[in-house]
Amino acid sequence: MTDRATETFGDVLRRHASERPKSVALRFGERVTDYATLDAQTNRIANALIAAGVEPGARVAYLGKNSDTAVALALGAGKAGAVLVPIIWRLSPDEIAWILSDCGARLLIVDAPMGDTACALATDDFTVISIGGARSDKSWHDFDTWRDAAPATPPPVKVDADDILIQIYTSGTTGRPKGAMLAHANVTRFRPVIDAEAIGWLTPDPDETAMLVMPFAHIAGVGTALLAIYAGQENIVLSEFDPGQVLDAIERHRLRRLFLVPAALQILLAHPRAETTDFSSLRYFSYGASPIPIELLKAGIARLGCQFVQVYGMTETWGAVTALAPEDHDPDRLHLMASAGRAMPGVELRILDPDGNALPPGMAGEVAIRSPSNMKGYWNRPDETARTLDAQGWIRTGDAGFLDDQGYLFIQDRIKDMIISGGENVYPAEVESALYGHPDIADVAVIGVPDPHWGEAVKAIVVPRPGTNPDADNIIAHARQRIARFKCPKSVDFIDALPRNPSGKILRRELRAPYWAGHARHVN
Incomplete structure (x- = not known):
């Protein structure tokens, strides 16, 4: 068997297809896909991409909302040695056009509702595959037909764990986004370190159900979905955040854990059905992107009745690298509640002065992170990469903060203006x-x-x-x-x-x- 620390996501899928072939991998509306079927579908996607001339390392763009097809596309591109570039569908046409130009993609997969936007952007140089049916006014392929015409056999491409899997664009201080390059190994070498600690709130069981509700082109979207696939979980996919659908899914599928940003939690709790929803299955609620207001925390704990976990990270670290554990979520311990928690297993934290020297506990400086989940760099941005990621593997986050003598990280402000x-x-x-x-x-x-x-x-x-x-x-x-x-x-x-x-x-x-x-x- 392949060493888990050197696996690609193709290896991960083949392992799950062998060990749990009939276990549900993806659930999108009434459509259910088990792991054996997902393995075959992603083989077809990989072979279709290769037949379309997509070579290893080439970028394939996706414009659309969350779907089971989007998740399969990321995995299929990875099996072909290609790199999926998911694009935030809420961006303006000019912003989308810039990302398409910067990443150099010549093949665009578009969700049907975004077809008009794609029509305005895709030139004759693009091959466009439409999810939900081809357009009669364009020479676009229908995704299902295009995929199913390819064989379900393993693609004839050698993929390494250090190869780039996804490229997520994150806004830059100059106003232009940068493509953070994330590899298979950012998960397959990091998660085994975390899983070895057997921390309940940090490591899901394969029989748990996960839910993709955050936007796919964010690390909390595609990144979270891929983490669930790595763990062998069932993944419920919602096209976008809808509080009523989230409440339905919690009850219907007896979710044990849920991740939302605090703003989405506030919307969820304000929904009329939140007062009558059965949350008894939930064990852990995780949140990130911003600290949680104390009053919202109290309301969330009272209504959800589960343990809360705050996570801190960034796109460049494939999401969370620190966590404020459930035992630290005590409104009577406001000092700890003001922190971003402590480093996860396998993660190192430093606070740096302007010259890059490490500072002692209690002294404020720039937060730096070293982790197996750190990105490979920014696409075609050597200067930006050098300013952010040093030769020893430390990422300078641009956040100002300090570590206390127990290793809790306190974020004070942003060095960058984000x-x-x-x-x-x-x-x-x-x-x-x-x-x-x-x-x-x-x-x-x-x-x-x-x-x-x-x-x-x-x-x-x-x-x-x-x-x-x-x-x-x-x-x-x-x-x-x-x-x-x-x-x-x-x-x-x-x-x-x-x-x-x-x-x-x-x-x-x-x-x-x-x-x-x-x-x-x-x-x-």
Whole structure:
């Protein structure tokens, strides 16, 4: 048998198909796929990609919502030695076009509801495969027909655990996203280390049911789905977050664990049926992307009746690398509740000064992470990669924080200017670029401000152009024509001049200070 530490996801699927062929792998609506069928389907996808001219290392793009087909596509591309590039369907056409150009994909798999967007973007250079039926106005292949025309035999390609499996685009400080390259080994070498510790809240059993509800093009989407496949679990796939469907799935499938960002938990608890839903099967609720407000924590514990786990990580680390364990989730121990927990097994943490030297406990600096789950680098971004990932394998996160003498990590602020709103990453430079073209704006800065619903909300601080009287709603509408809605300002304030240092850099800390007054840290 293949050494688990050197497995690819193709090896993982073949192992599950042999050991648990009739166990459910994917459940999407009324469609159910067992592991033997999934192994055969992904062989067909891999062989179809190879027949289409997709070579090892080539990028294959996917534009669409969550589906069982999307999960199978990631696995099939991996068997062919190709790299799946899932694209956030909520992005604007210009943003989608940029990612397609940057990754160099020549084959695009598109979910039928996104067909009009794909029509506007896909040139004759693209081969387009449509999930849900071919379009009569385009020479597009129907996905099922295209897949099933290929043989179900193992593809004739040698794939190594260190080969890239998925490339997820994460926003950059310059306003352009970067493709984080994640390999098979980021899971197959990391998870055995974690599983060996046999920590109940950290390691699921194969007979447990998982649920894919976060957006597929996020690490909490495709990354979480692949982790469930690695564990041999049944994976319930919802096309997108719908609180009613989540509540139905919890009761119907007796889920033992659930992951949501805090904003989604708040929406779930506010649903009219939350008061009558049977949550007795839940043992663990995990959340990430932002700390949880104490009042929401209390409400969640009271209603869900299970143990809570906070996880901290990033796309570049295939998600979680630290965890605040259930025993630390005590509203009466606010000091620990303010932390991001401790390093998971196999993970090393350091706090670095500006010169890259490790700092002792209690001293603040930049958080650095070394883990088997660390990315290989950014696609075609050698300079960005060198600034983020050093030769010893340490990733500099851009987050400022400190470690206490017990190893708890406390995140204080972001060295980079990223805003996390409802679990979505937003970079001010990208929003500012979209706003600068407004005729009434002379200068603008974008910051994150505390929001009880989204954790942080995007706010634009605008210097009006002389002789104008800008309207906040009009400015927000201007942004919505250029970038995804979740990146647009939720509010606009006006100011006579932006504070800048002698070199002209905007002093965002000064802009944020009035809005964060009374908060222990500037991350909500």
